[in-house]
Amino acid sequence: xxxxxxxxxxxxxxxxxxxxxxxxxxxxxxxxxxxxLYLFKMVSFMxxxxxPMEAGPYGSLQLLAEVGKSLQxxxxxxxxxxxxxFAMAPYVxxxxxxxxxxxxxxxPNALFTDLDTGVFFALAVSSISVIGIxxxxxxxxxxxxxxxGLRAAGQLIAYELPMVLAVVGVVIQAxxxxxxxxxxxxxxxxxxxxxxxGLPFILTQFVGFMIFVIAVQAELTQxxxxxxxxxxxxxxxxxxxxxxxxxxxxxxxxxxxAGIFAFLASVLFLGGWSIPPFITDxxxxxxxxxxxxxxxxxxxTVKMLMLTFVIYWVRFTYPRFREDQLQRxxxxxxxxxxxxxxxxxxxxxxxxxxx
Amino acid sequence: MGLVPGLVKGLGLTxxxxxKTVVNGAExxxxxxxxxxxxxxxxxxxALHEENCTSCMLCARECPDWCIYIEGHKTLAPPRxxxxxxxxxxxxxxxxxxxxxxxxxxxxxxxxxxxxxxWSPEYEYSEPKxxxxxxxxxxxxxxxxxxxxxxxxxxxxxxxxxxxxR
Numbered sequence: 001x002x003x004x005x006x007x008x009x010x011x012x013x014x015x016x017x018x019x020x021x022x023x024x025x026x027x028x029x030x031x032x033x034x035x036x037l038y039l040f041k042m043v044s045f046m047x048x049x050x051x052p053m054e055a056g057p058y059g060s061l062q063l064l065a066e067v068g069k070s071l072q073x074x075x076x077x078x079x080x081x082x083x084x085x086f087a088m089a090p091y092v093x094x095x096x097x098x099x100x101x102x103x104x105x106x107x108p109n110a111l112f113t114d115l116d117t118g119v120f121f122a123l124a125v126s127s128i129s130v131i132g133i134x135x136x137x138x139x140x141x142x143x144x145x146x147x148x149g150l151r152a153a154g155q156l157i158a159y160e161l162p163m164v165l166a167v168v169g170v171v172i173q174a175x176x177x178x179x180x181x182x183x184x185x186x187x188x189x190x191x192x193x194x195x196x197x198g199l200p201f202i203l204t205q206f207v208g209f210m211i212f213v214i215a216v217q218a219e220l221t222q223x224x225x226x227x228x229x230x231x232x233x234x235x236x237x238x239x240x241x242x243x244x245x246x247x248x249x250x251x252x253x254x255x256x257x258a259g260i261f262a263f264l265a266s267v268l269f270l271g272g273w274s275i276p277p278f279i280t281d282x283x284x285x286x287x288x289x290x291x292x293x294x295x296x297x298x299x300x301t302v303k304m305l306m307l308t309f310v311i312y313w314v315r316f317t318y319p320r321f322r323e324d325q326l327q328r329x330x331x332x333x334x335x336x337x338x339x340x341x342x343x344x345x346x347x348x349x350x351x352x353x354x355x
Numbered sequence: 356m357g358l359v360p361g362l363v364k365g366l367g368l369t370x371x372x373x374x375k376t377v378v379n380g381a382e383x384x385x386x387x388x389x390x391x392x393x394x395x396x397x398x399x400x401x402a403l404h405e406e407n408c409t410s411c412m413l414c415a416r417e418c419p420d421w422c423i424y425i426e427g428h429k430t431l432a433p434p435r436x437x438x439x440x441x442x443x444x445x446x447x448x449x450x451x452x453x454x455x456x457x458x459x460x461x462x463x464x465x466x467x468x469x470x471x472x473x474w475s476p477e478y479e480y481s482e483p484k485x486x487x488x489x490x491x492x493x494x495x496x497x498x499x500x501x502x503x504x505x506x507x508x509x510x511x512x513x514x515x516x517x518x519x520x521r
Binding site: 047 | 365366370376385
């Protein structure tokens, strides 16, 4: 569908409008679906209850009800808060999510921008949210918010490193920073001369994948790493003083980023929008064909749902780390493993391909 | 490496519960649509059997929340036997329990020497206005119909179960 649309030569303004609408869909769609499927339903089932059942069939419109409720609420500013910064902070957090969505490829032509430095851009942009969270924590004029903001800053910076280092392994193997080219590298890869499965980098970069998923969990401040929010000690961390619409934006930011990071992980490690080559050979489909602009987003959605399932499954199972354990885990465990992974990948790359 | 199996076991536990709920349904009940049967001796609401009350005030004095309000006056009742003197009895004018204060401790039921107060398992009496939670003696009397019969404490016990006055 997107291919048909992109085949028509749109004027610049309308293609930009279309892209803006699709980015909204890409950011809010996964957030809505994962919140309903996992935050409302999966956690309820894990606690042997049904969760929201009244709003819409099987409670499917509960999220709309929650959004409507949040929109009606008063937008409270604390008396001593730095009003401008306080008002801006949620937008900065959400901005990083939207910028992150821009580089993710969903098909051979279904992508927003084809950056040659896609991986670099994605990882750089994902750390903008740290600034938003620090702004929120600092401007709230509340000690809970400040502590939460500082903890978040320390944690996000600590886990940014293993995430970047984990991705470096993929980049070495694919030989490119372009996310689309990374997908093609996985399609054209061969496992000891057998090309039927392509080469999803999870097979060769399993260590990198594990580090990436753990770091994503920490970047999202999901439960084993939710020291910045820690409701039992910090009320709600940097979000404590927020209400109504602005709180909702932090909320959307958190869950949309989970979806986008899952998209990113599936591009980097699970073969992105492609399906294994032996299936395409069977039905005689070319990877460049327009069909993949339709299949691609669906495949990506399935992979995203699988990865977010793991994220929330872990979230609803484990208790949280202590602050020092959390930092020690990043600096003394994940980063050394990631560095070794890079070294081993480099050596093997030279050994196998000789370049 | 005792750590990793523990982590995996935890994930397995939550997944097992998830699968169980998907297959067997939840342990909880969707309240307004289907209702749970409370246990027969559940502490839902306190019922008053007005004829037994002598307005002795024991319940009102023992109530930790002071949520029982009793007013009464002395009056003469006809004699038991023909030719006897008229008896002096306490007539109950007001017996209110404020369920917005009550903490369902049941001390009033325990302390009542004349078996005028009973537990009923009914629980659906919430009100939009908090003042309406003050049940007067007619309302408390209506709850008597819902009081279940006493059962023996264990099957085949010698002590006979007490009877609920109807």
